[in-house]
Amino acid sequence: MTATPLLELKQLGVRYGNIWAVRQLNLSIASGECVALLGSNGAGKSSTLRAISRLLPAAEGQILWANKCLSSFRTESTVRLGISHCPEGRRVLAKQTVLANLELGAWLRRNKKAIKIDLDYCYQLFPRLAERRLQLAGSLSGGEQQMLAIARALMAKPNLLLLDEPSLGLAPLLVDELMQCLAKLNKDGLTMLLVEQNVYAALAIAQRGYVLEAGELVLEGTAQELRKNSNLRRSYLGDE
Amino acid sequence: MSAPTSTNNLLEIEQLSVCFGGLQALDRVNLSINEGEILGLIGPNGAGKTTLFNVITGLTAPSHGKLRWQGNSLAGKKPEQICRLGLARTFQNLRLFRELSCINNLQVAMGSNNRRAALELLALVQLQEKADAAAASLAYGDQRKLEFARALATKPKLLLLDEAAAGMNPIEKQDLQALVQRVRCQFKITILIIEHHVPLMMQLCDRLAVLNFGRCIALGSPEQVRRDPLVIEAYLGSQR
Amino acid sequence: SSTNSNAPVNLKAGLPVGAILSLTGNANVYGQDQRIGLELAQAAFKPGSSIPLNLSIEDGGSDEAGAINAFNLLINRGSAALIGPTLSQQAFAASPIAQRRGVPVVAPSNTATGIPELGNFISRVSAQSLVIAPLSIAKALQLNPAIKRVAVFYANDDAYSTSETAIFQKAIKAKALNTVTVQRTQLNDQDFLNQITSALRAKPDMVVLSLQAVDGGNLIRQLRELGFKGTIVVGNGMNTPNIYPICQKNCDGILIAQAYSPELQTDANRSFVARFKAQQAGAVPPQLTAQAYAAYQVIAEATERQNKRQPLEAKPLREVRILLNEEILRGTYNTPLGKISFSPEGEVIQESFFVAQVRMNPDGRSGKFTLLP
Amino acid sequence: MIDISLFVLMLLGALLALAVYLPLRAGQLSLATPGFYTIGGTVAALLSTQLPGLGGSDAVYPLTSLLLEMIVAIAVAGLLAFLIGKPVLKLRGIYLAIATIALVEILRVVLLSSPWFGAAVGIFAIPQPFEGPEGYLIAYGLLLAIVAWACARLERQPLGMAMAAIRDDELAARCMGVSTDQVKLIAFVLSAIVAAAAGVLAAHYFNSWNARQANFDASITTLAFVVLGGSRTWLGPVIGGLVLTALPELLRPIGDLRLIVFGLVILLGPIFIPQGLIKSKQS
Amino acid sequence: MDGLLQLLINGISIGATYALFALGYTLVFSVLGVINFAHGAVFTCGAYFTYLLLGGAVGSNGMLAGMHFPLALPLLVALPLAGIGAAAMGLLVEAVAFKPLRRRGAEPLLYLITSLGAGVILVNLIQLLMGAEAYALPGNLLGRWPAVLALGHGVQIRTVQLLLLIVAGIAMLILSLWLNRSSYGKALQAVAEDGTTARLLGINSGAIIQLAFAIASFLAGISGGLVALSVNIGGPYFGIGYGLKGLGVLVLGGLGSAPGAVLGGLIIGIAEALVPAKLSAYKDAVAFAFLFLMLILRPQGLLGKPPMEKV
Ligand SMILES: Nc1ncnc2c1ncn2[C@@H]1O[C@H](COP(=O)(O)OP(=O)(O)OP(=O)(O)O)[C@@H](O)[C@H]1O
Ligand SMILES: Nc1ncnc2c1ncn2[C@@H]1O[C@H](COP(=O)(O)OP(=O)(O)OP(=O)(O)O)[C@@H](O)[C@H]1O
Ligand SMILES: [Mg+2]
């Protein structure tokens, strides 16, 4: 691992009104790493991602991007830094076409040729999107929307990809394909923070993982360690 | 006068087709749901599963074909009428009454302001502590459970669950499975469920129907379906 | 916290009198003109009176609720008499309140039929067009005897316009002229193309219009631009120099029925015009300003007379109001409007009415009402 | 400081706000309230001035006649709302708002142009059932109490909850068995009834009546009452209506700046208290 | 026949005013999905700016009584400057009435009220400063052009209105090109549909909204000046009267569609023109009845997209 992490959360706290969703979270991601963020419902995973992309303010603690504090950044500026967030609940732009959604994913990029290449890559990754390119995103099936959301996040050509349950609603075959593809992207150098309920799959591609429970960090370690951890197995993998 | 159909057929779907423009979302689907069973509906993304739900619940008009509920046609019935006949559903993309409290969500569905009954239902999905919190403030997984409870609150005979376990981790999925089974016995209802998590479906469902490109390509016991080469190719993938 | 009307009237700062003007809302122009009139009158009548008026002006908005609020406010503050409200609709709503509570109201600008009839406490200094309208039609005929065909315009949703046009139309009929078309507009219309082209198709020799100043100015301008060359007679609502800049050179030659003329050569008017000019950089006063001034004058002079006859000091407010009302209706006043008095009902009896012709200066932005003999 | 007659207008404001609130609770932005208010007033004005049998020439107008007017006005407005509600409530959001504004405009122009309704001058010399504003205060107070009580009750009933559900997600509400068309129509008709009843009293209180009350400004102002007060529970509109009606009067001492300050209040109110003065229980 | 032709011309030229007004509305609607009730007031500001820049003096009732701009600019300079002034007002309105709400993710209803508040303030500020009186632009601004152009067969059109029509046409073309062809159009729609998502895509929604406000208000300013040239400034409520018609036009044409705004404007204009003279008092009722019927028959407006809802 490199010396300075690309992203570092120090004692991060996030809250909604006076309910704390995340408390005292320390987390770091080195450049080129894929890190999994695990935990049950309401553990605060999505809230953590929202804080990183500045959709939510950090109520306490710090978020450091290459040692720079993000607290003064707005969401759109984090995108400029290279953070791309594929949010919970897809949030595709229902009234625009698939193609327009993808193009908007690359809104900050100016190199038309490179954009075209990535577009083709996305279509190759999800051929269904290519078939539906002129259909309004709102009329896609749930899984198709999920594909679109992931593809749109990729179109930003990010340095750090925040994925909030990317496999949600995808058919098994596609989950496998997606995971392979994420693994490949990671191997090619893309840094990722992956929130997944599909713990097996996530730990298969992540190098390290963090486990949250009720907003607090309860476990962290390499993927291997986590896979072996009996506590985790019992409470999240459902092994007897 | 129509001849009485066999009594244990709750819902019969005959030659059902739906077109969106040039797109055949459902193609001559035949399916009958027996009273008291848990019927699983699986298939790749965009296969038409949600569309089938939409037709059953009166949100989408079929271009062709018939629906028969306990022997009577559902043609031309409005969603609210269909609901009152005893068909209730959840939504793939979560459609709670976001500003209302959890308990009010249930009370709307019950059509009464009986707090006790609503609390009982909330307890069923372990949300009794959030009874007075706004639905929007729940974590994703909890929102799914609330939707489940809300559908139950309409006292349905047939419960349609669209991606019931999406966003849940394996252990929660197991809980859900137990819950669905319990609900079936306790409320004596029939369940039609869409879910991409195959192991869950294998354990939970009495029968499985598989849709692909709008066509029903397989129907039978989980074991039969699991071994069906067509299904393996289209949906399960070879490794399973 | 309303003043007890049985308590003696409070004369510390003078006799309390309230004015309710439309200073905001869409009738705000009128209210502002009226406010100037009242302020001038205050300056003119305060010195030298044994019992000066203590005037408070309140905004009555341009709707009924606003007028009612302001009426109640001023009555509760112990006003002995009221001036206002600006609009006839407001008067129908608010003046009955004053009537019920026995407070004299002198209306400076209500011209709709039925206002003085609201009760014995309600009077007005604003004449209806009953006398003037026929006068101006006659004058037009005198200037151009060839006139046969007349087109009439009025704002169908405006109380003043509908009242006045009825009078105009009767006068036209009485002169055996042919009303070729009656075009209705709406109060806030600004574009009259449709009405004008439709009216012009009827080939009128004369156009008679009852509109408020801004609408009327727009209509005249568009009428002229679209080629109407004949005589234009306008009602009382346009009797304000504010129309000069609006219709500019197109105003030239229009005949106007006036309840007030700045050209009137009486002492009262000369001193009024002089005061106005001094304050407003040489401008000529509009009718609404003169009428507001007159309303104040009526109350001021009635108070003075009443006080001489029977000092108001220490009298209960209720009685002061009654006495004042009787005195108002009894008197004769030399106002800028000419000599006026009241019928027992409270309707103004005005001696001088005028028909003036607008003569624009070459700059096209200022002009003059020249009285036609 | 505040005069009785202002209290009367404040209560009127609160009632009109409740009339806007009812459909809004069901997610329907209907701006037809001033229209139904005008209808109520017109019915009252016509009956009391044109039907001698009601006692318009008595020294004090009989309360029974007032009650009769109320019943007729409620019937007329309710029926009208029922008839136009069906097609109009198919529209959503801003489209519904515009359609209702269009209706109000049509009503205004027609009433102001037809001699039967007094045309531009309106109907005046409307008989008085009460000696002074105190009577109106009591009458309006009663009316408001009844309507507010009904609203409070409604909110706890399934119907009221169904309305709130429709505002959140109409389609989901349908799928949960709520007859949304019916619920929306009920809200619309109730709103019309409240507005018309308020109009009946207003016609007497204002001594005169004309259709200028039914204007766009009035529509938006009453909406402001609700938004500023809070649109989630009945108390919000009531408070909003009371406060915003009183405000311009309380601001009289600052003279010409009064409407500017009023504007500032409705500009800043929603910014600083987005939920309105009265918040809902949740969140 | 000529009569009918004249009526059509009348309708079109009146409709052009409505269209110009609605274009600004529509632009703000397309980014925010809400109606900006302060638009009428900004339009009024444009008219007053034009008046002042042309060298007009303030009348007697305002606080600025007697003051005037030192230069009398020619119309072609004054109009764009007035547009810029109005754009500044529009940005101000955005900053005080819209931005704070957007930050809080408030519901659309609130925008109606805050923008109404901003409008009330502007109108009363104008009254305070300029008085309530009517103002008219100098009558000789068109130079050598006649006030009315004859189109033959006795059909004529006022030159000012022709000008308005041309400006409306050009504005519509530019706007629809901008909305449909440039990537900004898509970003604009994204912001309108879901501001949060737009920000996640790196779209600076704040800047885009400001841009839209600036353009819409610039347009309002210019149209205010042009309309004042045609019908005089009736007082601080000048633009408010157009506000309601503009709203109707906007909805008739289809919310968010620039060609829709123009089409809607022309249709309402023509519908009003075709009302027979006898019934001219009812012309507003006719226009709104027409609008109402259209809404019932085609809820999304003439050129609007039908709403789409997928479950
Ligand atoms: N908008 C909100 N308002 C109030 N509380 C919220 C809000 N969103 C989330 N919460 C609360 O914050 C906590 C953490 O929620 P979060 O969405 O981060 O969980 P999560 O780990 O992503 O869960 P899931 O796997 O279900 O998505 C939960 O208790 C939730 O109820
Ligand atoms: N309104 C519509 N217009 C056009 N196409 C539509 C519309 N609604 C659905 N479709 C298409 O119909 C197909 C079936 O959609 P459906 O939502 O039923 O899929 P699904 O089986 O539920 O998939 P998933 O598992 O991803 O939810 C999809 O390809 C979708 O794009
Ligand atoms: Mg989450």
Ligand SMILES: [Mg+2]
């Ligand atoms: Mg689906």
